[in-house]
Amino acid sequence: MLTHFQYNQLYKNTQIPGWNISFYFNKQKYNGIYHQNGKVEWTSTSPSAEDEIKLMEQIHELMLYHVYDH
Known part of the structure; x- marks a missing residue:
């Protein structure tokens, strides 16, 4: 699980x-x-291919919530 997510x-x-x-x-x-x-x-350093798949789903959900849904 990713933590301390920030976007600008x-x-x-x-x-x-x-x-x-x-x-x-x-x-x-x-x-x-x-x-x-x-x-x-x-x-920065990119995550492993396996981790990147998991992270992309979480990042996309967070961006949808924070950027597109508000």
Whole structure:
């Protein structure tokens, strides 16, 4: 489970989609850019392929809740 999830607009113009994200997973911090199409571009060490599948589901749900549903 990921913890301490944070996101910030990537661009000053809020009409342009893109967000910097950060969180902890298994005691390691991860950073990335969440794109409008749901893909994450890792700006830190990327998680293992197995962990990335699990994380993408959780990240997508959090972004839907925090960005798109509000």
